[in-house]
Amino acid sequence: MSINDATVAVTEELATRDDMIICEGVDKWYGDFQALKGVSATIKEREVVVVLGPSGSGKSTWIRCINRLEQHQSGRIIVDGVELTNDTRNIEKIRSEVGMVFQQFNLFPHLTVRDNITLAPIWVRKKPRGEAEALATQLLERVGIPEQADKFPGQLSGGQQQRVAIARALAMEPRVMLFDEPTSALDPEMIKEVLDVMKDLARGGMTMIVVTHEMGFAREVADRIIFMESGEIVETGTPEHFFTSPEEDRTKLFLSQIL
Amino acid sequence: MESTPLDTQTTVESDVATRPEEASLPPLEWMQRNLFGGGQGSVGAVARSTSLTVVFTLLGLFAYQQLLNFIFSEETNWNSVRVNLRLLFTQAYPESDYHRIWVSLGLVLVLSGVGLGLMKVGRGISMKKIATWCVGWGVLVVLGVFLRQPSVLVGDDGTPLLADADGVALARDGLGALVYLDGSPAPSQGLSVVRESYGDAISSRSGWLLIGLVLIGIAAAIWFGFGDKRRRSTFLPAIPLSIAGIGALISTTWWYNWGNYTFSTDEETGVSGFNFEPSVKVAETTRNPWTIMFVVLVVAYVLGRRLRGRAFEQHFRGLLILGWFLAPFVTFFAILRGPEFDWAYVAAVDLPLWLAFGIGGAALMWALTKPGIGEVGRVLAVLVLAIAAFTWIAAFFGWFGMLQKVRLSFLLLGLTALLAPNFIGEARQRLTLVYVWTGTITIFHVMATIINTPSSIEVPTEDFAGGFMVSIYVTVFTLLFSFPLGVLLALARTSRLPIFRLLATVYIEAFRGVPLITMLFFFTVFVNLFLPEGMELALLAAVTIAFVLFSAAYLAENVRGGLQAVRRGQYEASDALGLTTVQRTGFIVLPQGLRVSIPPLVGQAIATYKETSLLAIVGVFDFLRMARDIIPNQPEFLGERKPALLFICVIYFVGAYAMSKYSQRLEKNLGVGER
């Protein structure tokens, strides 16, 4: 599947925007096992892309490659005009442009919620503490938990922790947000509060790549859906197209299993 | 942090969770990445990593050079170790009784061989690993050839050649005084030894150079002969390879003469001492026994392999464990101690007692397991226990004399009788208890008789055991006895019964709070103050008791850690099943708790093994004391301390390192630490 095929499926309006992330033939091996097989995709500015696929299909590996938590072995990844290479400066630049939210939250348990959020603005962006704290308060209001600022992560519920994690990522004022199964570790009644925050973000024009199993979210929010299996992108398309008339057999099989 | 292939807690996809190892890099790229900060892209990282590499390489090379200079120096008298091997390992054990040591060793080798044969083996050692080893050792050997300073030249009389401050060679005249070659007297200050030239040194070490190059060659052959994938997926079996290594080591006795030294009494003067026998070599006296030992090991291993997978393998494993449990007692008391039986006494007292307890007890067990015996059985068992308790109280007040063996037998009988209700049923089940009883009482009576019999081994010291032998036995006995004590203490400390908890806590904290050496002093110096008139504690028994009590306190804490790791739900589930406290502890809590505490328990075993070096301070002739005090006082080796110290370092290191590697493997296999 080439870049051209992928772009054909998206709307014309989208085509006029700038490219935010470009992947070209990204390969990733673990020993003899190939986790990514020539993954190519372009994500436009302000676009929300949901990545679907069975577990073990390489979805997480792919988005972890985008901010260098995993190292790809061949192909190119370009984020906002900067190519990911071994150069530490490029990696640092890209990481401060790309926010990431993890399945297991990965909040720092020894720091309060406020300190979790202000850590990177103070030490990476070199912001004054007062400014950083004002930003933290503002972000916590945005994710709906301003009253929890002085608690420790261990004292919060899963949904609250994940919202703090989103606020922490937003505190770097990223241009792209990556979500790695953000609701998989949550109890059902908490999933909605996290998804609501993500929908808000999407409406606010953030570029997002979301790996998830929440089909409702994908249908409602996504501009585009990418379906992966065995390390390959199998099919790309708008939600209506994807859910109503998928072309590939593998996609049909997947949809029949989960819907 | 990036390089640590740690757990997979946060990785989501199954492909990531079971990631195989990364493909190996070509050597140059490997070096660039691991030594010179490659792969990070910034100049600072390269500079930092490179400078660290340089500093640490120089540091390592310097330490290595110093070690080599010491080991191969002409001034280091390795004879002090070579001829004292026997002393270091067995102290003054008489040569005429050495076959006892070989028999003991053979017994242990049979058990280990069969055990190794039965062991479930992993994949073995990959060719990649072998190549890495070969290249590592090869480079070390080659480096050593070039690093070591040139040897000192030695004259015909065996003393190093000397030169004056200007480097002019000196000689010794007929009287042994130092003179110039022209006969004029030499100065006494500023003398130095004469060393061969660097070129000569390298050429005289060409043998070593060859060995190193061969090793590197093997590595290269493996590297280029196998592809990357085959290198990583071809395995050699680990155990046969290790046995072959032992065989190679033993074969050295056939071509290398190890020296000999004995501890004996001079017949003319009657003075005991260590006599130097340069003509008799250990190699000659031990090459046959060692070869036999090797054959025994191989045969036992093959036997074990044959037994693997047979129907009766489980029973055989049980037997093997019993063997390991009895081996220390049998080898120490029955074989090495060489008991000198008074057969008349044995026939008159020991044999009848054994028969009485064996037959009487067997009849009792048979009766107690009769179906429908009901409460009468319990009453009888308690009655036997009461008799046993009474014999002890009588002993306490000195009412009537009785062999200790009889008291202990009564106690054993009472305890076994308490088990009887579990065996009520058909004849097969009842017979099991009868067999258990006869087996236990036979082993107990045989051991008790042997321990009560005086030793026939004639040595000039208080105990027949010494050297490395005593370190091993103290370690083993300490572990054997402190384990049950430690488990009991841990259970008491975690129990809901306050007085037990209090006593256990006081005991554990008191013993953990003071240094081991003070406990050893207590048991060797002060303990006789606390004993009744006429009762004394032999030195070895005293230190072993001190070690047992001390080690039990630490073991208890390790086991307690394991017990606390057992989840609340396990207790609740066993309560829900209606298990009693004893059943819950025995079937649910202890098995899980002990499993978790196996690695710290092996750690405790290593600690005990190292702590046996403290025996040297309280007067036991152990390994360390030989090296530190005895050898440097032999007239031939006055002040020669370092070679023997280095030697015992190696021995201690090998033992402790092997145990810690084993513990790591165990930890991995048990999956401890994985949530």
Add this chain to the structure above:
Amino acid sequence: MKWFAQVVTLVLVVAALWFLAVQAGDNLEAKSIKTGFDFLEINPGINLNGTIDDEPDTGGRALYAGMVNTIRLAVGGIFVATIIGILVGVARLSNNWIVSKTSSAFIEYERNIPLLVHIIIFFAVLSGLENFNAGVGPINGWLHVSNKGLSVPRIYVADGFYQWMVFILIGVIIGSLVRKRRQAQQDATGVMTHPTGAMLGVIAVVGAIGWVLHPVFGWVGGIFDAIADGIDSVPADLVQVLLTVLAVGAAANWIRRFLTSRSTPAGLANLTDDDYFRMIFAGVGAVFAGAFIWILWPGGSSWIVNSGSDLFNVLGEKFGDGRDGGPLGLGRPDFEQRGNFPNPGPGGLNFSQGFAAVFFGIVLYTAAFIAEIVRAGILAVPKGQTEAAKAIGLRRSTMLRRVILPQAFRVSLPPLGNQYLNLTKNTSLAIAVGASDLVQVGQTVYNQTGKSLEVFAIWMGFYLACSLTISVVVNFFNVRLAIVER
């Protein structure tokens, strides 16, 4: 039934101990040895080696000198071993192959060979060094390494030290004020103001002024003298009563709090046997304390009064007038002719051969264990933490400082405390190389006086006190640093 078993066990243990005690009494009587601590007041006629007082005039003084050496070894050892241990532990995790392998070789060498062997090897190596003479190196006058041991320069407390400390105190107060202000400034504007640096600067300046001007605080001594007089006038009986009230009060308070913790809104919960036992135990403890104060050691209260006033008298003298010598002095290694041989003189800080062997043996041995603890602590931080730190763009050094190490430290603290305990107990191996620590001195003392049980009691008391101190300190930090959970 379960109480029956427990009581029987308790009775058996007490009976066995009583039996042993009676036996010991009989044996001592038979050997006509008197028990008692009077030897602490008598000259034992022994010579020590490398202590604060090598020719002690009482047994107590000898043991005290031994304790000081043990504490020196333990405190210095803990300090140095921690630093080396952390360095090696971090090096062990380095990406650089040779750094990580060298560290792990060091760790394996140290951990798999008994400590006693290490100490003896160090001793053997030191004995083989060159003879001590006026030209001894490697840096003459600064660092002497020879077969007489090791000498390094030492900084000692001179006359004006205590008055100078007043200046330092003032400096610290002003400094922290400055730090607070600058921190506030930095937080408000984002301009780097180096608050900690400024504080240290202020302290240094005030300290430098005080170096010259410290005698102006001569009047502080008067305050301490006055306090000492005040303590003197307190009657001993009052102290006795106060102590008793304190003991009983503490027990009563504990029981009250215990009952509160067991009570529910519906009233007091059913107490188990265990709960009753705890309360009884607290009461028994109070009774024991009272009995100790009134019967076993009635002189205790006057001892407290006297030593309290002594302490303040000493302080009064230290801070008093006429001490204008300068706060600190530097002593350099020097020589002293004793008989025909040169010896390390009193100028430098001298480690005798044995002392140096024990110190370096213990430090390196413990450092290896600490390194493993540090490594395990770092590895115990979940990988997700590293990933999250990278994802928000932290640099490696910031990540280590702000995210990894704080969490690793929390994991490492309890085992670290254990290592400190082990190190303290291991100083007793000094006996193997004849360095005078408490155990070695104790052994010499009981060989001279025959008071073995008493010496053993002192050993136990001292080491238990050390263990207790270390566990209390470690627990304090452990509780304070615990990660907050629900």
